[in-house]
Amino acid sequence: VSTADISSNKDDEENSTHNTVVLFSSSDKFTLNQDMCVVCGSFGQGAEGRLLACSQCGQCYHPYCVSIKITKLVLSKGWRCLECTVCETCGKATDPGRLLLCDDCDISYHTYCLDPPLQTVPKGGWKCK
Secondary structure, three states, rough: HHHHHHHHHHHHHHHHHHHOOOOOOOOHHHHHHHOOEEEOOOEEEEEOOOOOEOOOOOOOEOHHHHHOOOOOOOOHHHHOHHOOEOOOOOOOOOHHHHHHEEOOOOEEEEEHOOOOHHHHHHHOOOOOO
16 A cells, blocks of 8 residues: 555545434443534534534534534624534525525525525625625
């Protein structure tokens, strides 16, 4: 195995998302009362371990595990995980190909629910008002 192969495998492992199974006793009250990241299975501790809760389902995530930047806007408006993402205007998760995700606040809108509506999905980044 060459050094390039090892480096490539390490990069793949670091960039892949995976769920971690965490086993603990049902009598372990301390662990049961802790918030835990759904993606990596780690508890939130300190500034680096701060967890973000989905405003819809309440599941917790490290911002870096779901590639979201914590901003004042995200903290004030709340955040929805990928499973709970819906159009902010109509409240539906239908037609995901026309659902735009704001690059600033991570809130979603259908192209046709915007005012004025967009005829096509814009190329590149997109920001709501």
